[in-house]
Every structure is written in C-alpha cells, then in structure tokens.
Amino acid sequence: MGEFMDQELLIIDLLSAGEAIYKRVRKNRQRNLRTAFLFLIAASVVFFGIGTFVYQRLEMRVYSIDSGYWLRGFYHFSLVLGILSVIAVVTFFILNGIQEVRQRQSFQRFLAHHVKRAAKYPIVYQDREAYYLAEEAGKPTLRLEKPECLELTTTFDGAKVFLGERQEFWGFSVIQLFVLNEEPPRLPVHFPKTQGMNRKGSFLLISVLFFAGAGVFAYDGMTRHQMLYGGTDEPRHSTVTNSSEAAPLTSEDLLTQQGAAPTKKTSQTNQLDLNEQTQELYLTTDGGSAWSFVPLKPEWLRSGSYLLTSGEIPMGYWMDKTYNVSSDFSWFIYSENEKELYFLFSKDNGKTWQKSLVSENAQRMRYRKAQFFADGSGVLVYSNASPEVSSEGLEIYQTNDFGKTWSRSNGTTISQPVQNVSFVNPALGFVSTREKLYYTNNSGSSFKEAIVTIPAEYQTGGLDLFQSPNEVTQVGTNQLETKFYLLKMKGIDQGKIFACLYRSSDNGETWQFAEQLSQVQPTE
Known part of the structure; x- marks a missing residue:
C-alpha cells in the first residue's frame, strides 16, 4: 500500500461500472437535495417565522433603549441568517443541476475528476464500522461507513475499487472513490466520527456567521449610537408609509348632539366646556355668544392612562395641547x-368636523400632545406606558396639511416616563423626563441628551424639570429659551421650587442658567 494505480487504466476499468456509479451518484444527489430542502424549510421557520414571531411579541415588552437595540440586533441577525440560508440552498440546487448536466454530457470527465481526488488518498485503514483514507501513513483523514461503500469493479491486477460516501456537515455527503490493493490494516489511532467532516466547509460556515453577526451588530450599534448621541446633521427621512392614506378624511360615524348647548358667557374668548348632565362637549370662540357641539365623548379624550408625571388629571380637566379651540382651527x-x-x-x-387616522396601534397610551406651525406642518407625539417598567416608548407623527394626513416619523424608547415634549419647528424638538432633557434636530430620527448646567445652589432630584405648559421658544438664530423647575438647596429659600430661565445658543445641545424667576408650587 502507498502507491496509487495508473489513473487512466482505472478510468477505463470504471467505464464498465458506469450504470452502478450513476445510480449511486444520483441517490447521493437526491439525498443531499432532500436535506437541503428540509434545511430550507427549517431555516425559514426558525429565522423568518419564529424569529419574527418572537421579535413582535418581545418588542411590546421591551422598554429600555439597550434592550430594544439588542432585540432588534438579534432580529436582524435572524433575518440575515435566513436570507443567507435561502441563498445557500438555491445556489446548492443550481450547482447540483449543473453537475448533473455535466455528468450526462461527459461521464469520462466526471470519472477523471473523482479518480484524481481518490489518488490523493492512497493509504486505507479500517475498523469494524468504516474505512479510513489517508494521505500519509498513520494520519487518517476521511471516514467512510462500510455499509455505504459499494464495490464497483476489480481491476486486471486484482485491486478492488469502491465507491463510498464521506460526510461533510449537517447531513450532507459527497461520493469518494478508493482502491483496495489488499486487506487494509487496522486503524492505528483513534478517529472521532466528526473528524472526517469537511473542516474547510465548517470554517467557512463559522466565518460567514461571524461576519454576518458582526455586520448586523455593527450596523445596529451605529444606529444605536446615532439614536442616543446623534450623528450627521442631515435629517433622515422616514420610510414608513403615510398612516392616514388608507383612511381618508371623513365626517362619518361622528356623534350627534343630544342636549342643549350652553348659554353662559365665558371670561375667555376660546373655551371648551363639558355639560355634566349630558356628558357632551361644546366649544366657543367668541366668549360664549355662540356654542358649537364637539362630536366626541369626554372619555375618548382620556383614552389610555390619563396621567402626567405629577399624577392623574381629574375629569373636566384636559392634558395640555391634546386639543385646541380657535375660530380658524379647532382640533382634538x-x-x-x-x-x-x-x-x-x-x-x-x-360647524363641521372631519377626522383623520393617526395610528392604528396606539395601545397603552399615556402622554399625548400635538403642535402646529404657521405653514400647516405639525407634530403629534404619544407615549406607550407599561406597569412593569419605568421606561416608555415614544411615537412621533408629522403632518404637512394641518392634520388631514399623518405619517410616522419615528419611534424610540425613553428610559423614564415622558414628562413633556416641545417642538420649536418640525425638525427641532425636545423630550423631557423628570431629570433629563433630550433633543432632536432631524424630526425625531435620532435623539441626544442635552447638557443642562445646574448651579450649585439648586438640584433637580425628584422634580419635574421641564413641565407642561412650558415650551421651548426661539428668540434668535440658534438661540432658545425655556423655563426649568429647580429646587433651591441654599439660602433663605431652601426647599422651595423656582421657575428658572434657561438659554441655549447651540439649538438646544447645551443649556445655561440665566436667572431665577418666580416660586412655583409642586402642582403647578
């Protein structure tokens, strides 16, 4: 043993066993195709089906920024693996088809290829279960199960030619020719069953998984960084379809007036009034001279959890900027x-009313608010609360036609309950929790934490830093002003809360203390 017979003579001998070889090759190919098909089904179910199902279920239960991005990363990784699996299986089917065509067109070339590969392993060992092929003495490389080895022919010099199958990975196998010039010696070393599998293929698979995972998590990491710390100044446009395109403006299904309209005068020109007896809403835009029916139930305005960070809003009072009453544009x-x-x-x-759909999935809504600008653009936001965790999801919608149609701009997660949202224009906006302030300069595509300088004699602990109805206002180019509520820690006013004027000269990235204004009560 150790020398391989003449390859050309072996090819001539194998031509007589052509039918047996073809049957075994076809059987092997069909088995591999079945394995590939089952792998495709399993990969689709796991990576597309189960992966999407789990992601959709967990997405509603994840409320921290880090957990949300990790979940999204694993979901994207699952989709990438699914796509790669489909590509791999389709490629495998195509290559098998090409190989079968080539085999039919030139069987002799097919034999030459396998004889050349067999010549690499001139040394054969055996044990009770398998033959072991080796390139060098004492170093077996391939394992071929004896029951799967078919004796093809015996050469003129008495050598037996076999066709076996070597396992690659995951149930796939390839045919392997080998020649026995004599009874093979016993296997000299222990040979694990998995050792004979294709190491190059396994290494390639692991490499693909590694680079796919690295690519996905690198992309999601950059997205996470951009969401938390910002990135380019260029706004990223939302690719989400218009929320209300499928539900056009309508005045159908609105309530009709049942009771009598109020007759009282009001101290304010524009006012909303609740009839306690009929539970109907009316508005006036002329101080009470005339009243118009609002086709809404009061509880519809209080949908979800009607709470601010300072507590529940009692019936008859409404969350700031969830409605507006004016002669030219009233909305709810x-x-x-x-x-x-x-x-x-x-x-x-x-006198007449129309409604448009903003969102089809505004469940667990708590904070909500809308702001409009002179050109008809506007921003509507709402938060999704959860009793299990303190963080909230924040959904942002925009309009360019005074609310006739709405499109989802972005959705993100805030680590604590949202306290107030204020937009200076459709691109520049601010979101606050009790102790932190975040800003966006690209219509909500990303948020960064603003730096608020707190003087030594004040603190924010446990306070509502940026309360409604306070707004951020623009007083000059890149110049902004607002009021923050701070707790005085020193001096004769220690323990009292004050509204303090803050200014920003960089569009809200940093805020500096300007002056202390008036004292406020915790409920203000």
Missing part, C-alpha cells in the same frame, strides 16, 4: 377603543 386628539388614534378638526368654528 382622541381614541374610541384604546387602539386607533384619531385627529378631529374643524376650520369653521365647530
């Missing part, structure tokens, strides 16, 4: 079923 944010979120508006003192 509401939900009838704790799910779909609608925008109701009137441009003729409440």
